[in-house]
Amino acid sequence: MLEKIHLSIVREVEKQGSLTAAADVLCLTQSALSHAMRKLEQKMGTDIWLREGRRLRLTQAGKYLLALAERLLPQMERAEERLKQYAKGERGTLCIGMECHPCYQWLLKVVSPYLARWPDVDVDVKQKFQFGGIGALFAYEIDLLVTPDPLYKPGLHFEPVFDYEQVLVTSREHPLAQAPYVEPEQLAEEVLITYPVEIERLDIYNRFLMPAGISPRRHKVIETTEIMLQMVASGRGVAALPRWLAEEYLGKMDVVPVRLGRCGIAKQIFLGARVADVDVDYLKAFVDQARQL
Amino acid sequence: MLEKIHLSIVREVEKQGSLTAAADVLCLTQSALSHAMRKLEQKMGTDIWLREGRRLRLTQAGKYLLALAERLLPQMERAEERLKQYAKGERGTLCIGMECHPCYQWLLKVVSPYLARWPDVDVDVKQKFQFGGIGALFAYEIDLLVTPDPLYKPGLHFEPVFDYEQVLVTSREHPLAQAPYVEPEQLAEEVLITYPVEIERLDIYNRFLMPAGISPRRHKVIETTEIMLQMVASGRGVAALPRWLAEEYLGKMDVVPVRLGRCGIAKQIFLGARVADVDVDYLKAFVDQARQL
DNA sequence: GAGATAAATGAAAAATATTCATTGAACATT
DNA sequence: AATGTTCAATGAATATTTTTCATTTATCTC
Known part of the structure; x- marks a missing residue:
């Protein structure tokens, strides 16, 4: 019914400005995208775009799909990355978000011994989030949040480390x-x-x-x-x-x-994680490393 | 590459216990599922299941996919629902989460005049969340959270209403x-x-x-x-x-x-919403209705 | 050890996605 | 106002992918 390709098309058309340009980026023809979306529109019974002249303007349904696409596609893309990492014997990428400026210097001191001890785990650090660090944790943009403001809410676990x-x-x-x-x-x-x-x-x-x-x-x-x-x-x-x-x-x-x-x-500096993840060995190891510093 | 069907299969196999049973539920043959997953495994280079006798046990990669599936599939399913609602001229379903017990009685008093004023909006109320009300907001499980504990964090907007x-x-x-x-x-x-x-x-x-x-x-x-x-x-x-x-x-x-x-x-009772949504007319109307009560 | 059950597999069939070639409308240029 | 260009839509043809069917192999049960 609603497939990944539809989300990709909506997102890319919005980014590129036209079906034709989006088709180039997606390595397909304009016709392919047109057919695909037409079919979805028929199945769902609602238009995704208003055809105004040769411009495509998102309908309300289309805007909803766009928001969905920007939320879900990154997660699917990250999943593909991660599966390939598993294939190479790597454990995955520990994605760390930061909410305090000077924490960065501190984080560097944790990361280097950690990388040495966990050679099959990559570390990535992000500093900008659309919906703040907490939102990034919930949206699986990051796995670990470095912050001076802990938040004791169900689903999240915060631990003081420094x-x-x-x-x-x-x-x-x-x-x-x-x-x-x-x-x-x-x-x-x-x-x-x-x-x-x-x-x-x-x-x-x-x-x-x-x-x-x-x-x-x-x-x-x-x-x-x-x-x-x-x-x-x-x-x-x-x-x-x-x-x-x-x-x-x-x-x-x-x-x-x-x-x-x-x-x-x-x-204090706190490390926050999703409760579902706190037992992941390489994540736990990072928290331990941080606390010992 | 990684498609919705793969997530559906992983989820259903886990739920039903076998490929064959999952195939029945998904209205496909066992063979179809087997081929689909084999292909994914080959593309990704990693196994999803360990074949232990005739039992399928998730590998680490598989467990990751399962978690992804349980997170993303409900959102896609909700999206399909919503598109069909748009088709019928309905505006959508306002999904309200509740974190305080007696709020329910109060909520009922808000909902009925609201339903009368917005005939093309459905209202659904949920009371149980895996990751708490805040998590449910971030995960798009709900659109509005009724709670006595506001949380002023980027990405969320809380407003006292009562x-x-x-x-x-x-x-x-x-x-x-x-x-x-x-x-x-x-x-x-x-x-x-x-x-x-x-x-x-x-x-x-x-x-x-x-x-x-x-x-x-x-x-x-x-x-x-x-x-x-x-x-x-x-x-x-x-x-x-x-x-x-x-x-x-x-x-x-x-x-x-x-x-x-x-x-x-x-x-005080607060209504919380994602900042991206606070301008949605029927959501704003609900907040107004709640405040006027 | 026989029977039942589950997954894997290869080939065939069916379904689906994609392209190609074309049309018609909208826009830009002169 | 005419002309050329660009863009989306469309139908038919083609390519690709998915699904099934029929079968095999392995394992579990009794």
Whole structure:
């Protein structure tokens, strides 16, 4: 009835803009696609496209199929990949999603010993998700989610794997550099440099500045940790980073970590997985590896 | 390459126990299934089943396919249904999931005016989900989730639609029946009757008894509201229910609502949907209808 | 060991998908 | 306004794939 080819055609026509172009991509003729879809339309009794002149515009049913296609086809394609991997004796690809910027550096330190120990497992890391990390887990886009925000809901399993402290990083010459810790008020006249994420997800905002009702003088956004720290070292601003990450740059750059508040900001990294997967050996091994680090 | 039929075969063989039996269900011959799967195995280069005598046992690859099949086939089947609905001029089926027991009564009051106003939309209500309500939303098992626990994550949209108070319900003769409100300690010697859900999800526990460190004398579990209230009326115990629900039974049964704590327990019902769907007219209309109630 | 049952297999038949060749409509260009 | 181009639809022919049929082989049961 409704077959994979129909979904492929709907998706490709939408992408390429015409049946003819889609046919080229799919290595078929325009006629083949036309016949295939005509037949589906007859079987279902509803049109997929409105034929407006020589343009195809999706009907409501067509839009529904398109959404279905974009959801299901990637999963089927991933399945084919995986079957071929099994054939080659490989165990599969562990697909890891990331929701926090600095986690990336930490993840790298887990991945390399893991790859050595599991030579027949590939690792792939994704950072962008249409529906967030949780959605990507549920949609089988990823197998493991690295995140600071666990979510204890049926179907998912989250486990803390790493504790760290979030600290302020300043240049060595900065007046705050020598302080045992900083108070929110002391940042009111500073330039704050962060990764480009929503303010609500920045701990320095929602756990430090906002409770005190303070805003920094300015807020700059930088993608990469190196550049961010170079900006800090040159006195252009201050940043908030995990202590372990800051310490890795301590020798190389003129930066100093300073505690945020009297007690510091404690953070955790969690690994999330679907409950159906938590017993998969190579996945479990990754979580173990992460916890031991 | 990997087609729907392969997934159907894997699923049906697992369900029926043999190729032959699966062939009957699928209206094909055993030979057809055998050829189809052989071909897939050759293309992919990996076996789906281990042939142990005349038994088929799934390989790792096969198990993976089975999981895929149980995830994707229902979605394709639902899609076919929906296309046929579009054909008949119907708009589709609004599939509603429920995570809270008493919400059902409330939902009924929303559904009937909605059905009247949207004659070409069907409504279906589901109450059991393998991966919880959130998972069901992400997996397109349901379109709308009725829940007291919203979840503000990318990809999902939650909206409060109904405020109510959770109250204690006792028999008219009960000593607490005349009190303006009850304190947790006063329930220490009572029999508490609740719906059969995990204790952590019962508000009377986590917002009333647990903070005070109190447990009831006994805890009984009952499925249906009517029976629960009959038990209460006959003095066998007390229950916690929404005030509006309790009030509906006030005339019919000898029960009395009593406030929980000096300030009462305030609750909200939320409707959750996928962000991709929030602009669908008949879904939006349902949310509006719910809010107006 | 006989009978029954299940899967595999090769060849034949049936069904389906695809192409080819063509048409007619819509659009772009002059 | 005429012309050439592009695109989707269509019917018939062809190619491919799926399915069946008939049979074999292996295993399980009694």
